[in-house]
Amino acid sequence: MRITKALSTLLLAGTALLAPAGAAAAQSPSPSAGTASAPTEAGTGFRTATALETGQKATAGASTGDYLYWQFPAGAGQRATVKATVRLPEAASRTGAATWRIDVFDGLRRRQACAFGAPAQRASQQDTSVTLTCTLRTVRAWSEQWANDPLPGAYYVRLTATDVPDRDLGRPVKAEIEATAEDAGGAHDGGGQLGAPLHAAAVSEPEDGWNGSWLTDRWGWTVGGAVLCALAAIGGYTLTRHPHRGSHPPVRH
Template sequence: MRIRRALTASLLAATALFTGAGAASAGNTGQNGDPTEAGTSFRTATAIKQDQKATADGTTGDYLYWQFPAGAGQRPTARATVKLPEPAARHGAATWQLDVFDGLRRRQACTEGEQTKKVAQQDTTVTLTCTLRVVRPYAERWSGDPLPGAYYVRLTVVDGPDQDMGLPLHAEVEANAEDAGGKYAEGGELGAPLHAGAVAEPEDGWTGSWWSDRWLWTVGGAVLGALLAIGGYTLTRHPHRFSR
Protein backbone atom coordinates (compact mmCIF):
# COMPACT_ATOMS: atom_id res chain seq x y z
CA MET A 1 0.00 0.00 0.00
CA ARG A 2 2.79 2.40 0.88
CA ILE A 3 4.55 1.63 -2.40
CA ARG A 4 1.35 2.24 -4.35
CA ARG A 5 0.81 5.56 -2.57
CA ALA A 6 4.40 6.59 -3.25
CA LEU A 7 4.05 5.75 -6.95
CA THR A 8 0.74 7.63 -7.14
CA ALA A 9 2.28 10.70 -5.47
CA SER A 10 5.25 10.60 -7.83
CA LEU A 11 2.99 10.42 -10.89
CA LEU A 12 0.89 13.33 -9.63
CA ALA A 13 4.01 15.39 -8.95
CA ALA A 14 5.42 14.63 -12.41
CA THR A 15 2.12 15.55 -14.04
CA ALA A 16 1.99 18.84 -12.18
CA LEU A 17 5.59 19.56 -13.12
CA PHE A 18 5.07 19.02 -16.85
CA THR A 19 1.74 20.83 -16.82
CA GLY A 20 3.29 23.84 -15.09
CA ALA A 21 6.22 23.83 -17.48
CA GLY A 22 3.87 23.77 -20.45
CA ALA A 23 1.83 26.64 -19.06
CA ALA A 24 4.93 28.73 -18.45
CA SER A 25 6.22 28.02 -21.95
CA ALA A 26 2.88 28.97 -23.49
CA GLY A 27 2.92 32.26 -21.57
CA ASN A 28 6.33 33.33 -22.91
CA THR A 29 4.85 35.27 -25.81
CA GLY A 30 1.66 37.20 -26.43
CA GLN A 31 -0.69 37.07 -29.41
CA ASN A 32 1.63 39.26 -31.49
CA GLY A 33 4.69 37.19 -30.60
CA ASP A 34 6.22 39.72 -28.20
CA PRO A 35 7.81 38.24 -25.06
CA THR A 36 5.70 38.43 -21.91
CA GLU A 37 8.28 37.22 -19.38
CA ALA A 38 11.68 38.34 -18.14
CA GLY A 39 14.64 36.28 -17.02
CA THR A 40 15.96 36.37 -13.48
CA SER A 41 19.67 36.20 -14.36
CA PHE A 42 22.09 36.69 -17.25
CA ARG A 43 21.74 33.01 -18.12
CA THR A 44 17.94 33.13 -18.34
CA ALA A 45 17.61 36.61 -19.90
CA THR A 46 14.69 36.80 -22.31
CA ALA A 47 15.77 37.45 -25.91
CA ILE A 48 14.06 40.29 -27.79
CA LYS A 49 14.58 41.83 -31.22
CA GLN A 50 15.35 45.45 -31.94
CA ASP A 51 12.20 47.61 -31.85
CA GLN A 52 10.25 44.78 -30.20
CA LYS A 53 8.31 45.59 -27.05
CA ALA A 54 8.58 43.03 -24.25
CA THR A 55 6.45 42.95 -21.13
CA ALA A 56 6.75 41.13 -17.82
CA ASP A 57 5.04 40.91 -14.46
CA GLY A 58 7.29 40.69 -11.45
CA THR A 59 7.75 41.77 -7.87
CA THR A 60 9.57 44.75 -6.40
CA GLY A 61 13.12 43.81 -5.51
CA ASP A 62 13.53 41.19 -8.25
CA TYR A 63 16.17 41.46 -10.96
CA LEU A 64 14.56 41.34 -14.41
CA TYR A 65 16.74 40.51 -17.43
CA TRP A 66 16.37 40.80 -21.21
CA GLN A 67 18.89 40.60 -24.05
CA PHE A 68 18.93 42.17 -27.52
CA PRO A 69 21.36 42.28 -30.49
CA ALA A 70 23.46 45.21 -31.72
CA GLY A 71 25.86 45.33 -34.66
CA ALA A 72 28.86 47.45 -35.57
CA GLY A 73 28.08 51.07 -36.36
CA GLN A 74 24.88 51.09 -34.31
CA ARG A 75 24.14 53.24 -31.27
CA PRO A 76 21.83 51.12 -29.03
CA THR A 77 19.21 52.53 -26.68
CA ALA A 78 17.33 50.55 -24.03
CA ARG A 79 14.12 51.88 -22.51
CA ALA A 80 12.03 50.51 -19.64
CA THR A 81 8.73 51.69 -18.18
CA VAL A 82 7.56 50.26 -14.88
CA LYS A 83 3.98 50.40 -13.68
CA LEU A 84 4.54 50.71 -9.96
CA PRO A 85 2.47 49.10 -7.19
CA GLU A 86 -0.52 51.07 -5.97
CA PRO A 87 0.59 54.12 -3.93
CA ALA A 88 -1.63 53.05 -1.02
CA ALA A 89 0.32 49.79 -0.74
CA ARG A 90 3.75 51.48 -0.69
CA HIS A 91 5.57 53.00 2.25
CA GLY A 92 7.81 55.66 0.72
CA ALA A 93 10.07 56.71 -2.13
CA ALA A 94 12.17 54.24 -4.12
CA THR A 95 15.04 54.38 -6.63
CA TRP A 96 14.89 52.36 -9.85
CA GLN A 97 17.82 51.56 -12.12
CA LEU A 98 18.34 50.24 -15.65
CA ASP A 99 21.76 48.73 -16.44
CA VAL A 100 23.08 47.50 -19.79
CA PHE A 101 25.87 44.90 -20.10
CA ASP A 102 27.65 43.53 -23.16
CA GLY A 103 28.07 39.87 -24.09
CA LEU A 104 31.01 39.56 -21.67
CA ARG A 105 28.78 40.93 -18.89
CA ARG A 106 30.73 44.16 -18.70
CA ARG A 107 28.58 47.06 -17.59
CA GLN A 108 28.41 49.68 -20.34
CA ALA A 109 28.29 53.40 -19.61
CA CYS A 110 25.26 55.42 -20.72
CA THR A 111 26.05 58.45 -22.86
CA GLU A 112 22.45 59.70 -22.85
CA GLY A 113 19.26 59.05 -20.92
CA GLU A 114 18.28 58.70 -17.30
CA GLN A 115 19.16 55.20 -16.12
CA THR A 116 18.56 55.86 -12.42
CA LYS A 117 15.50 57.65 -11.12
CA LYS A 118 13.93 58.24 -7.72
CA VAL A 119 10.16 58.02 -7.56
CA ALA A 120 7.86 59.37 -4.87
CA GLN A 121 5.27 57.25 -3.11
CA GLN A 122 2.42 58.80 -5.12
CA ASP A 123 4.06 58.15 -8.53
CA THR A 124 2.41 55.44 -10.62
CA THR A 125 5.05 54.86 -13.31
CA VAL A 126 8.75 55.38 -13.92
CA THR A 127 10.60 55.42 -17.27
CA LEU A 128 14.33 54.77 -17.57
CA THR A 129 16.56 55.02 -20.67
CA CYS A 130 20.17 54.29 -21.50
CA THR A 131 21.93 55.08 -24.79
CA LEU A 132 25.29 53.38 -25.27
CA ARG A 133 28.36 54.41 -27.21
CA VAL A 134 28.57 53.39 -30.86
CA VAL A 135 29.27 49.67 -31.26
CA ARG A 136 32.74 49.12 -32.73
CA PRO A 137 33.56 46.32 -35.21
CA TYR A 138 36.58 45.32 -33.12
CA ALA A 139 38.66 46.52 -30.16
CA GLU A 140 41.71 45.64 -28.11
CA ARG A 141 41.33 42.92 -25.47
CA TRP A 142 41.83 45.35 -22.59
CA SER A 143 39.29 47.80 -23.98
CA GLY A 144 35.79 48.10 -22.57
CA ASP A 145 34.35 49.39 -25.85
CA PRO A 146 30.95 48.02 -26.93
CA LEU A 147 31.30 45.27 -29.54
CA PRO A 148 28.86 43.40 -31.83
CA GLY A 149 26.76 40.78 -30.08
CA ALA A 150 24.14 40.41 -27.39
CA TYR A 151 23.47 43.13 -24.83
CA TYR A 152 21.80 42.47 -21.49
CA VAL A 153 19.24 44.80 -19.92
CA ARG A 154 18.77 44.57 -16.16
CA LEU A 155 15.95 46.32 -14.35
CA THR A 156 15.53 46.53 -10.59
CA VAL A 157 14.86 48.77 -7.63
CA VAL A 158 18.12 49.67 -5.87
CA ASP A 159 16.68 51.48 -2.88
CA GLY A 160 13.29 51.49 -1.20
CA PRO A 161 11.36 50.58 1.96
CA ASP A 162 11.77 46.96 3.04
CA GLN A 163 7.98 46.68 3.42
CA ASP A 164 7.58 47.32 -0.33
CA MET A 165 9.78 44.44 -1.42
CA GLY A 166 7.63 41.75 -2.99
CA LEU A 167 4.83 44.05 -4.18
CA PRO A 168 3.66 43.28 -7.77
CA LEU A 169 4.76 45.39 -10.75
CA HIS A 170 4.44 45.43 -14.53
CA ALA A 171 7.36 46.31 -16.80
CA GLU A 172 7.65 47.18 -20.50
CA VAL A 173 11.06 47.07 -22.17
CA GLU A 174 12.16 48.03 -25.67
CA ALA A 175 15.58 48.22 -27.33
CA ASN A 176 16.45 49.90 -30.60
CA ALA A 177 19.57 51.08 -32.41
CA GLU A 178 20.23 53.89 -34.85
CA ASP A 179 22.91 53.95 -37.52
CA ALA A 180 25.73 56.17 -36.28
CA GLY A 181 26.81 57.06 -39.84
CA GLY A 182 30.06 56.97 -41.77
CA LYS A 183 31.83 59.16 -39.22
CA TYR A 184 32.20 56.05 -37.04
CA ALA A 185 32.93 53.57 -39.84
CA GLU A 186 36.21 51.73 -39.43
CA GLY A 187 37.92 48.66 -40.81
CA GLY A 188 38.36 45.27 -39.19
CA GLU A 189 35.87 42.96 -37.56
CA LEU A 190 35.57 40.33 -34.85
CA GLY A 191 35.80 36.66 -35.72
CA ALA A 192 32.39 36.16 -34.07
CA PRO A 193 29.88 38.33 -32.13
CA LEU A 194 29.99 38.32 -28.35
CA HIS A 195 27.56 35.70 -27.00
CA ALA A 196 24.95 35.94 -29.73
CA GLY A 197 23.46 32.46 -29.51
CA ALA A 198 20.10 33.51 -28.02
CA VAL A 199 19.43 36.68 -30.02
CA ALA A 200 18.61 37.21 -33.68
CA GLU A 201 21.20 38.87 -35.91
CA PRO A 202 20.50 42.56 -36.62
CA GLU A 203 18.96 43.44 -39.97
CA ASP A 204 22.27 44.83 -41.29
CA GLY A 205 24.32 42.00 -39.81
CA TRP A 206 26.82 41.93 -36.97
CA THR A 207 29.45 43.90 -38.91
CA GLY A 208 27.01 46.57 -40.08
CA SER A 209 25.84 47.56 -43.54
CA TRP A 210 28.36 48.13 -46.34
CA TRP A 211 26.57 51.39 -47.11
CA SER A 212 27.16 54.58 -45.11
CA ASP A 213 26.97 58.31 -45.69
CA ARG A 214 30.74 58.22 -46.13
CA TRP A 215 30.04 56.94 -49.65
CA LEU A 216 28.13 60.16 -50.41
CA TRP A 217 31.11 62.26 -49.40
CA THR A 218 33.47 60.04 -51.41
CA VAL A 219 31.36 60.14 -54.57
CA GLY A 220 30.62 63.84 -54.14
CA GLY A 221 34.30 64.60 -53.69
CA ALA A 222 35.19 62.61 -56.80
CA VAL A 223 32.58 64.43 -58.91
CA LEU A 224 33.69 67.84 -57.59
CA GLY A 225 37.31 66.98 -58.29
CA ALA A 226 36.46 65.95 -61.86
CA LEU A 227 34.56 69.19 -62.48
CA LEU A 228 37.43 71.26 -61.11
CA ALA A 229 39.87 69.36 -63.33
CA ILE A 230 37.74 69.97 -66.42
CA GLY A 231 37.38 73.65 -65.54
CA GLY A 232 41.10 74.02 -64.97
CA TYR A 233 41.91 72.31 -68.26
CA THR A 234 39.47 74.53 -70.16
CA LEU A 235 40.89 77.66 -68.54
CA THR A 236 44.49 76.82 -69.39
CA ARG A 237 43.66 75.50 -72.87
CA HIS A 238 41.58 78.48 -73.97
CA PRO A 239 42.49 81.43 -71.74
CA HIS A 240 41.34 83.99 -74.36
CA ARG A 241 37.72 82.90 -73.94
CA PHE A 242 37.73 84.02 -70.32
CA SER A 243 39.82 87.15 -70.90
CA ARG A 244 37.18 88.58 -73.18
Protein backbone atom coordinates in the same frame (compact mmCIF):
# COMPACT_ATOMS: atom_id res chain seq x y z
CA MET B 1 28.68 80.55 -72.01
CA ARG B 2 28.25 77.02 -73.36
CA ILE B 3 31.33 75.81 -71.47
CA THR B 4 30.20 77.47 -68.26
CA LYS B 5 26.69 76.03 -68.59
CA ALA B 6 28.05 72.56 -69.29
CA LEU B 7 30.38 72.78 -66.29
CA SER B 8 27.49 73.82 -64.04
CA THR B 9 25.45 70.87 -65.23
CA LEU B 10 28.31 68.48 -64.47
CA LEU B 11 28.79 69.95 -61.00
CA LEU B 12 25.09 69.60 -60.22
CA ALA B 13 25.20 66.00 -61.35
CA GLY B 14 28.18 65.32 -59.11
CA THR B 15 26.46 66.97 -56.15
CA ALA B 16 23.44 64.73 -56.68
CA LEU B 17 25.69 61.74 -55.97
CA LEU B 18 26.12 62.92 -52.40
CA ALA B 19 22.41 63.01 -51.61
CA PRO B 20 21.76 59.26 -51.57
CA ALA B 21 24.79 58.61 -49.37
CA GLY B 22 23.09 59.55 -46.13
CA ALA B 23 19.89 57.77 -47.12
CA ALA B 24 21.78 54.60 -48.02
CA ALA B 25 23.52 54.56 -44.65
CA ALA B 26 20.39 55.28 -42.63
CA GLN B 27 19.00 52.30 -40.81
CA SER B 28 15.43 51.38 -41.59
CA PRO B 29 13.38 49.59 -38.95
CA SER B 30 13.66 45.83 -39.07
CA PRO B 31 10.60 44.38 -40.80
CA SER B 32 10.59 41.40 -38.46
CA ALA B 33 10.14 43.63 -35.39
CA GLY B 34 6.50 44.26 -36.24
CA THR B 35 5.61 40.66 -37.12
CA ALA B 36 7.21 38.70 -34.28
CA SER B 37 5.17 38.44 -31.11
CA ALA B 38 6.49 40.66 -28.35
CA PRO B 39 7.70 38.82 -25.21
CA THR B 40 5.47 39.03 -22.14
CA GLU B 41 7.97 37.81 -19.55
CA ALA B 42 11.54 38.48 -18.48
CA GLY B 43 14.41 36.25 -17.42
CA THR B 44 15.76 36.09 -13.90
CA GLY B 45 19.47 36.03 -14.86
CA PHE B 46 21.93 36.31 -17.73
CA ARG B 47 21.39 32.69 -18.80
CA THR B 48 17.62 33.04 -18.93
CA ALA B 49 17.44 36.58 -20.34
CA THR B 50 14.47 37.00 -22.69
CA ALA B 51 15.50 37.73 -26.29
CA LEU B 52 14.19 40.94 -27.88
CA GLU B 53 14.29 42.23 -31.41
CA THR B 54 15.14 45.89 -31.83
CA GLY B 55 11.96 47.92 -32.04
CA GLN B 56 9.87 45.46 -29.99
CA LYS B 57 8.06 46.56 -26.86
CA ALA B 58 8.20 43.74 -24.35
CA THR B 59 6.23 43.55 -21.13
CA ALA B 60 6.59 41.57 -17.94
CA GLY B 61 4.81 41.26 -14.65
CA ALA B 62 7.07 41.04 -11.61
CA SER B 63 7.44 41.84 -7.94
CA THR B 64 9.30 44.78 -6.45
CA GLY B 65 12.83 43.66 -5.71
CA ASP B 66 13.02 41.09 -8.52
CA TYR B 67 15.84 41.20 -11.09
CA LEU B 68 14.50 41.19 -14.65
CA TYR B 69 16.73 40.40 -17.64
CA TRP B 70 16.36 40.85 -21.42
CA GLN B 71 18.83 40.69 -24.29
CA PHE B 72 18.90 42.32 -27.74
CA PRO B 73 21.32 42.47 -30.71
CA ALA B 74 23.49 45.41 -31.79
CA GLY B 75 25.91 45.50 -34.72
CA ALA B 76 28.92 47.64 -35.57
CA GLY B 77 28.11 51.27 -36.29
CA GLN B 78 24.85 51.18 -34.32
CA ARG B 79 23.97 53.30 -31.29
CA ALA B 80 21.54 51.41 -29.08
CA THR B 81 18.98 52.96 -26.72
CA VAL B 82 17.07 51.13 -24.01
CA LYS B 83 13.89 52.56 -22.52
CA ALA B 84 12.03 50.99 -19.62
CA THR B 85 8.81 52.08 -17.94
CA VAL B 86 7.66 50.58 -14.65
CA ARG B 87 4.02 50.84 -13.57
CA LEU B 88 4.07 51.03 -9.79
CA PRO B 89 1.55 49.71 -7.26
CA GLU B 90 -1.06 52.04 -5.83
CA ALA B 91 0.39 54.67 -3.53
CA ALA B 92 -1.81 53.48 -0.64
CA SER B 93 -0.13 50.07 -0.73
CA ARG B 94 3.41 51.47 -0.53
CA THR B 95 5.24 52.84 2.49
CA GLY B 96 8.03 54.90 0.89
CA ALA B 97 10.15 55.83 -2.11
CA ALA B 98 12.37 53.49 -4.13
CA THR B 99 15.10 53.84 -6.74
CA TRP B 100 14.66 51.99 -10.03
CA ARG B 101 17.54 51.43 -12.40
CA ILE B 102 18.56 49.67 -15.60
CA ASP B 103 22.05 48.33 -16.27
CA VAL B 104 23.29 47.25 -19.71
CA PHE B 105 26.00 44.60 -20.21
CA ASP B 106 27.69 43.36 -23.36
CA GLY B 107 28.04 39.72 -24.44
CA LEU B 108 30.97 39.26 -22.04
CA ARG B 109 28.78 40.60 -19.21
CA ARG B 110 30.85 43.75 -18.93
CA ARG B 111 28.75 46.66 -17.73
CA GLN B 112 28.51 49.37 -20.38
CA ALA B 113 28.30 53.03 -19.45
CA CYS B 114 25.38 55.11 -20.69
CA ALA B 115 26.46 57.97 -22.94
CA PHE B 116 23.05 59.64 -22.56
CA GLY B 117 19.86 59.14 -20.62
CA ALA B 118 18.71 58.58 -17.07
CA PRO B 119 19.39 54.93 -16.14
CA ALA B 120 18.33 55.47 -12.51
CA GLN B 121 15.30 57.33 -11.16
CA ARG B 122 13.90 57.86 -7.69
CA ALA B 123 10.17 57.15 -7.48
CA SER B 124 8.30 58.76 -4.64
CA GLN B 125 5.46 57.05 -2.83
CA GLN B 126 2.94 59.06 -4.86
CA ASP B 127 4.39 58.29 -8.30
CA THR B 128 2.38 55.94 -10.48
CA SER B 129 5.23 55.08 -12.87
CA VAL B 130 8.92 55.66 -13.50
CA THR B 131 10.76 55.81 -16.85
CA LEU B 132 14.44 54.92 -17.35
CA THR B 133 16.59 55.43 -20.46
CA CYS B 134 20.13 54.52 -21.46
CA THR B 135 21.84 55.28 -24.77
CA LEU B 136 25.06 53.33 -25.23
CA ARG B 137 28.19 54.40 -27.01
CA THR B 138 28.42 53.48 -30.69
CA VAL B 139 29.21 49.81 -31.22
CA ARG B 140 32.68 49.33 -32.69
CA ALA B 141 33.62 46.71 -35.27
CA TRP B 142 36.67 45.73 -33.20
CA SER B 143 38.63 46.81 -30.14
CA GLU B 144 41.78 46.14 -28.17
CA GLN B 145 41.49 43.30 -25.66
CA TRP B 146 42.09 45.58 -22.70
CA ALA B 147 39.42 48.10 -23.74
CA ASN B 148 35.80 48.10 -22.60
CA ASP B 149 34.42 49.32 -25.92
CA PRO B 150 30.97 48.08 -26.98
CA LEU B 151 31.34 45.35 -29.62
CA PRO B 152 28.90 43.55 -31.95
CA GLY B 153 26.77 40.89 -30.32
CA ALA B 154 24.15 40.46 -27.62
CA TYR B 155 23.47 43.11 -25.00
CA TYR B 156 21.81 42.33 -21.68
CA VAL B 157 19.44 44.67 -19.86
CA ARG B 158 18.83 44.30 -16.13
CA LEU B 159 15.96 46.10 -14.43
CA THR B 160 15.53 46.20 -10.67
CA ALA B 161 14.65 48.40 -7.69
CA THR B 162 17.05 49.44 -4.96
CA ASP B 163 16.61 51.24 -1.65
CA VAL B 164 13.16 49.73 -1.27
CA PRO B 165 11.43 49.74 2.14
CA ASP B 166 11.23 46.18 3.42
CA ARG B 167 7.43 46.29 3.62
CA ASP B 168 7.23 47.20 -0.09
CA LEU B 169 9.26 44.23 -1.31
CA GLY B 170 7.14 41.80 -3.31
CA ARG B 171 4.55 44.38 -4.39
CA PRO B 172 3.39 43.65 -7.97
CA VAL B 173 4.69 45.88 -10.77
CA LYS B 174 4.33 45.93 -14.55
CA ALA B 175 7.44 46.58 -16.67
CA GLU B 176 7.60 47.64 -20.31
CA ILE B 177 10.92 47.73 -22.17
CA GLU B 178 12.07 48.60 -25.68
CA ALA B 179 15.52 48.50 -27.30
CA THR B 180 16.19 50.48 -30.48
CA ALA B 181 19.33 50.87 -32.61
CA GLU B 182 20.14 53.59 -35.12
CA ASP B 183 23.04 53.94 -37.54
CA ALA B 184 25.61 56.34 -36.14
CA GLY B 185 27.13 57.06 -39.58
CA GLY B 186 30.48 56.49 -41.22
CA ALA B 187 32.23 59.02 -38.99
CA HIS B 188 32.22 56.36 -36.27
CA ASP B 189 33.65 53.65 -38.52
CA GLY B 190 36.95 52.63 -36.95
CA GLY B 191 37.89 49.90 -39.42
CA GLY B 192 38.63 46.27 -38.68
CA GLN B 193 36.23 43.44 -37.90
CA LEU B 194 35.47 41.19 -34.99
CA GLY B 195 35.86 37.49 -35.77
CA ALA B 196 32.47 36.59 -34.24
CA PRO B 197 29.72 38.37 -32.29
CA LEU B 198 29.91 38.23 -28.51
CA HIS B 199 27.55 35.47 -27.29
CA ALA B 200 24.74 36.26 -29.68
CA ALA B 201 23.19 32.84 -30.21
CA ALA B 202 19.83 33.72 -28.68
CA VAL B 203 19.22 36.97 -30.58
CA SER B 204 18.74 37.60 -34.28
CA GLU B 205 21.46 39.15 -36.43
CA PRO B 206 20.96 42.84 -37.35
CA GLU B 207 19.72 43.61 -40.85
CA ASP B 208 23.13 44.93 -41.95
CA GLY B 209 25.04 42.10 -40.26
CA TRP B 210 27.12 42.09 -37.09
CA ASN B 211 29.92 44.11 -38.69
CA GLY B 212 27.61 46.66 -40.28
CA SER B 213 27.09 47.54 -43.91
CA TRP B 214 30.16 48.38 -45.99
CA LEU B 215 28.12 51.11 -47.73
CA THR B 216 28.22 53.95 -45.21
CA ASP B 217 27.88 57.69 -45.66
CA ARG B 218 31.69 57.91 -45.40
CA TRP B 219 31.98 56.02 -48.69
CA GLY B 220 29.29 58.21 -50.25
CA TRP B 221 31.02 61.44 -49.32
CA THR B 222 34.40 60.10 -50.43
CA VAL B 223 33.17 59.02 -53.86
CA GLY B 224 31.04 62.14 -54.31
CA GLY B 225 33.91 64.42 -53.32
CA ALA B 226 36.25 62.69 -55.75
CA VAL B 227 33.73 63.11 -58.58
CA LEU B 228 33.28 66.81 -57.83
CA CYS B 229 37.04 67.38 -57.74
CA ALA B 230 37.46 65.59 -61.07
CA LEU B 231 34.68 67.61 -62.68
CA ALA B 232 36.11 70.86 -61.35
CA ALA B 233 39.55 69.96 -62.70
CA ILE B 234 38.13 69.13 -66.13
CA GLY B 235 36.13 72.34 -66.20
CA GLY B 236 39.11 74.45 -65.16
CA TYR B 237 41.30 72.85 -67.80
CA THR B 238 38.66 73.43 -70.45
CA LEU B 239 38.31 77.10 -69.57
CA THR B 240 42.06 77.77 -69.61
CA ARG B 241 42.88 75.58 -72.60
CA HIS B 242 40.17 76.90 -74.88
CA PRO B 243 39.48 80.57 -74.20
CA HIS B 244 36.55 82.21 -75.94
CA ARG B 245 37.42 83.10 -79.49
CA GLY B 246 36.34 86.39 -80.91
CA SER B 247 36.50 88.22 -77.61
CA HIS B 248 39.14 90.55 -79.11
CA PRO B 249 38.95 91.68 -82.72
CA PRO B 250 41.97 90.69 -84.80
CA VAL B 251 44.57 93.39 -85.47
CA ARG B 252 44.66 94.36 -89.10
CA HIS B 253 47.75 95.80 -90.66
